[in-house]
Amino acid sequence: RLKAAKEAGSRDVLRSPICCILGHVDTGKTKLLDNVRRTTVQEGEAGGITQQIGATYVPGDAICMRTEALRKGKEFELKLPGLLIIDTPGHESFTNLRSRGSGLCDIAILVVDIMHGMEQQTMESINLLKMRNTPFIVALNKVDRLFEWQAVKDAPIMEALERQKPHVKAQFEQRLQQSILNLNEQGLNVALYWKNPDKRKYVNIVPTSAISGEGIPDMLQLLVRLTQDMMSERLMFISELQCTVLEVKVVEGLGTTVDVVLVNGVLHEGDTIVLCGMNGPIVTNIRSLLTPHPLKELRVKGSYVHHKEIQAAQGVKLAAQNLETAVAGTQLHVLHKPEDLEGLKLLAMKDMEDIFKSVDRS
Numbered sequence: 448r449l450k451a452a453k454e455a456g457s458r459d460v461l462r463s464p465i466c467c468i469l470g471h472v473d474t475g476k477t478k479l480l481d482n483v484r485r486t487t488v489q490e491g492e493a494g495g496i497t498q499q500i501g502a503t504y505v506p507g508d509a510i511c512m513r514t515e516a517l518r519k520g521k522e523f524e525l526k527l528p529g530l531l532i533i534d535t536p537g538h539e540s541f542t543n544l545r546s547r548g549s550g551l552c553d554i555a556i557l558v559v560d561i562m563h564g565m566e567q568q569t570m571e572s573i574n575l576l577k578m579r580n581t582p583f584i585v586a587l588n589k590v591d592r593l594f595e596w597q598a599v600k601d602a603p604i605m606e607a608l609e610r611q612k613p614h615v616k617a618q619f620e621q622r623l624q625q626s627i628l629n630l631n632e633q634g635l636n637v638a639l640y641w642k643n644p645d646k647r648k649y650v651n652i653v654p655t656s657a658i659s660g661e662g663i664p665d666m667l668q669l670l671v672r673l674t675q676d677m678m679s680e681r682l683m684f685i686s687e688l689q690c691t692v693l694e695v696k697v698v699e700g701l702g703t704t705v706d707v708v709l710v711n712g713v714l715h716e717g718d719t720i721v722l723c724g725m726n727g728p729i730v731t732n733i734r735s736l737l738t739p740h741p742l743k744e745l746r747v748k749g750s751y752v753h754h755k756e757i758q759a760a761q762g763v764k765l766a767a768q769n770l771e772t773a774v775a776g777t778q779l780h781v782l783h784k785p786e787d788l789e790g791l792k793l794l795a796m797k798d799m800e801d802i803f804k805s806v807d808r809s
C-alpha cells in the first residue's frame with residue numbers, strides 16, 4: 448500500500464501512531480500490554496523491574512480482530528497500518544526515561560487503578576503529559592476487582608457492564624465518579640468515552656480489565672479513532688527522518704546495538720548514521736536493520752527479522768560499529784550528503800544539553 452502510494456506520487460499515507468503507556472506502579476500497564484499482545488512478558492522479567500523501554504507493534508489486522516465484537520460486523524475504516532506501543536518501566540526512579548519516552552509519543556494511555564484512584568505517579572504522569580502536550584486517554588483498569596464482578600472475557604465494556612448485578616453497577620458508578628472528581632482536581636475535563644460531549648475538550652475514560660479483557664476492544668478502537676481522525680496531519684508519512692534511540696544494548700553475536708523508534712521516514716541497511724555519543728558524535732554505518740517478529744516485543748529474546756529498509760513507525764534494532772557510547776533518549780540522523788557531516792554532528796550533540804536539562808528538572 449505504501450509502495451503503491453509512493454509510486455503514484457501520493458503523500459496521503461499515514462504512519463503508525465506512537466502510543467505510550469504510563470501511570471502509577473502496579474496499575475496494570477504491563478498486563479494491559481500483555482493482554483493486547485497475548486503474551487506474558489512480565490513473568491519473564493527478573494524482579495519485575497527493568498530499565499528497558501520496549502516497543503510492541505500491533506498491526507492493523509490484529510486491531511481489527513480485537514475490535515470485532517465492538518463493531519458487530521460493521522466495517523472499521525482503518526487508515527493506519529497499525530499502532531506502535533512503547534512500554535515504560537514501572538518504577539519511579541525512571542522519571543527521566545519516562546519523560547523522554549512521552550516526548551516521542553503521539554498519544555498516551557494513562558492507566559489508573561479503579562480501586563485506588565489517584566496516586567503519586569498518576570499525578571506525575573499527568574504533569575508530564577501536560578508539559579509535552581500529549582493527547583491521552585485514561586484506562587480505568589481492574590474493573591474485574593469490583594466486588595462480585597462477573598467476567599465477560601474480552602467483551603466491549605458496555606456489554607460487560609450491562610451484564611453486572613445492580614450493586615456491581617452501583618459500585619462501578621461510585622468509583623468512576625470518584626476518579627472523575629480526582630482527575631477534575633488535577634485540572635482535567637474527563638468523561639466516559641461513550642458519553643464524551645466533545646472529544647477535543649474532554650479526555651476519554653475507558654474502563655478496562657487487563658486480566659479478563661473487558662474494554663480492551665474499546666481501548667484499541669479509541670486509540671485508532673482519536674489518532675486517525677484528529678492527527679492525520681501529524682501522522683502523514685514523510686521521508687524526513689525522525690528517529691529516537693531508546694536503548695543501547697550488547698547482544699550476543701551482534702555486539703553493541705541500539706534499539707530505536709523510527710517515528711517517521713525510512714532507514715536502509717548501509718546508511719551512514721550520526722548519533723550523540725558520551726564522548727562526542729558517533730558516525731557509523733548500519734550493518735543490520737532488525738525487527739522482532741510481529742506481536743513480540745523488542746526485549747523478548749529470540750530471532751530477528753533482517754530488513755533492507757524499514758519505514759516508520761517501528762521499533763527497530765540497529766547493529767553497527769562504535770555504538771558503545773551512544774546515549775539513550777537522543778535523536779539519530781542519516782547522512783545523505785558528505786558536506787552535511789559537521790552540521791549533523793553538532794545537531795546530534797545538541798541532544799546532550801537537553802538531556803542534562805531534563806535530568807536537572809527531575
Ligand code: GDP
Binds near residue numbers: 475476588592659
Ligand atoms: P504495572 O506496574 O503498572 O506494569 O502493573 P502490572 O501490569 O505489573 O500489574 C500489577 C499487578 O496487578 C499484577 O499482579 C497484575 O496481575 C495485577 N493486575 C493488572 N491489571 C489487572 C486487572 O485488570 N485486574 C486485576 N484483577 N489485576 C490486575
